[in-house]
Amino acid sequence: KQVVLLPGDGIGKEVMESAKLVLNTVATEYGHRFAFHEHAIGGDAIDRYGIPLPDDTIKACQQAEAVLLGSVGGKKWDNLPANKRPEKGLLGIRKQLGLFANLRPIKSFPALEHVSPLKQEVISGSDILIIRELTGGLYFGQPSERRENGQAAVDTLYYQRYEIERIIDKAFQSARKRRKHLTSVDKANVLESSRLWREVVEEKRQQYPDVTVDHLLVDAAAMKLVTSPDQFDVMVTENLFGDILSDEASVLTGSLGMLPSASVRSDGVGLYEPVHGSAPDIAGRGMANPIGMILSAAMMLRHSFNMEQEAAEIESAVNDTLNEGYHTADLNREGGKLVGTAEMTEAVIENIT
């Protein structure tokens, strides 16, 4: 299996090491072979090649079956012009590979409920999958430019029906594998694109009669994620709403460092990355939480390589490790065993073998 590794910036490099070790363990246990090809992206690519997404990286990703990404960005590159910033690398690779579906599972780990900013009775039992459309909407719509001599600016929220159909199909299919409840989020009382979105959902639901469907306005969704996160199963929404809501949701459990994500297309090719950022403040100190990256590798095994059992093994090893009391500094846990990136990774590996 050909896997491209894009460690990127900050703690991205450190947690990528953890993912490699875990994947190699799985390879040995199950008799697989993963070939890793490392390439530059983000600030790292800017420093080495002057641009955030070198052609060489694009080409390697296009030939790969899956891509693992650490994280990109950092204060160091914040003052570059917009089209040279590390984030452009991320947006570029999503678009180049056509990764239209971003999957963000958010699950409260019983061992970590105490770190949630929410009261335990509010967060307990929450298990949400947010599916965000990733290659359309305001992120890519044209025109996006200055007008009237620079005295005005315009951005364009544009969706074609097929773009909505494919993400809604993905959402229904995901809901089928879970608790069969789909919440579609839009702003249909204001936006024409949301009205088209809602029409597509209404059409598609005929094909999935076993899935219950709700429509929720984005403002109401932002409320309900906080007041009753346990009432969601799968949530699907357009690109920018998904950016906001999935980040809001990602702090509900209090353990951002634990969360994985997948950006996929229909044929199984995907890019997998932890939700956390590059955390320049703790980079190079060996204290980053590797679990978001490790669980992203598990998502890769499931979605790109159809290795359900191997993915589940990693996930249960992570669970066991937490239950044994291992935690990194970000988890703010008292008692148990406070460890760094390397020891946490080792503890997870112990639980795989």
Added chain:
Amino acid sequence: KQVVLLPGDGIGKEVMESAKLVLNTVATEYGHRFAFHEHAIGGDAIDRYGIPLPDDTIKACQQAEAVLLGSVGGKKWDNLPANKRPEKGLLGIRKQLGLFANLRPIKSFPALEHVSPLKQEVISGSDILIIRELTGGLYFGQPSERRENGQAAVDTLYYQRYEIERIIDKAFQSARKRRKHLTSVDKANVLESSRLWREVVEEKRQQYPDVTVDHLLVDAAAMKLVTSPDQFDVMVTENLFGDILSDEASVLTGSLGMLPSASVRSDGVGLYEPVHGSAPDIAGRGMANPIGMILSAAMMLRHSFNMEQEAAEIESAVNDTLNEGYHTADLNREGGKLVGTAEMTEAVIENIT
């Protein structure tokens, strides 16, 4: 003082009665005279005149010094075509009156901290003013239409520099009257309109050197509102981001029914409404929480009529009433005195006189 009342739908009618009683009390105490003119909006206007915002209502509002609005909307009108729905009345009146600044104060009441979905140590001490641009952006940008034979849809995020300047000025001025900390929220790593927004903030801050300024991306803001709401003072953002973030923020204290809002322009004319919706499920049962509406009336006194003392008197009467243990059903409080709309209003009035 000429005040137009737009009770609207559902519990809007009931809580409007409370506002009138409180304002009449203030009038007697302080020797003012308020002339109330009631008009139709939303579903109520649809039922009576076939449209959500009759000309007669627009005209009355244009002649008023301030408008009090109850709430609009309800399932009954949800299946009407988009441009005939109750919400159109709300959007229309904002635009017609040029109310470009929406002010949403969110404050945790010590007597109500236990109803917050957040842990007490997270929410305690939070006191945020969200300022949302209200007449620009995706809500009003053109084109907003179907394309390619209905197979695509487009909406437009458009801002002119002067629209951004006036809201940023409003935000700096508000910050000056508070803790002098302004957080400007945008998505400058993706949107051209956000980059213009950020430029204007950077220019304007020269005029307000006493105010500390932060820029925060909208996804990060959605996170930080949940994890550390007590770190915000004034937050300013564009229309749709403001819609989402102010609603997210409004549930943090757990007492949505308590929250007021003001939509104002530069000359003091304003529209004041509670944050809660029309709540058709409890409408007509005399159990709605009138405090959001009463505090909206207090905001009217402050912003439209410059009656700071009168406004503060209402606010402290509300505080006293809560401390006496009065609460409506939405506050989920044990012990104390569970009361309906009328008794709650009376208790507040008692504390004014």
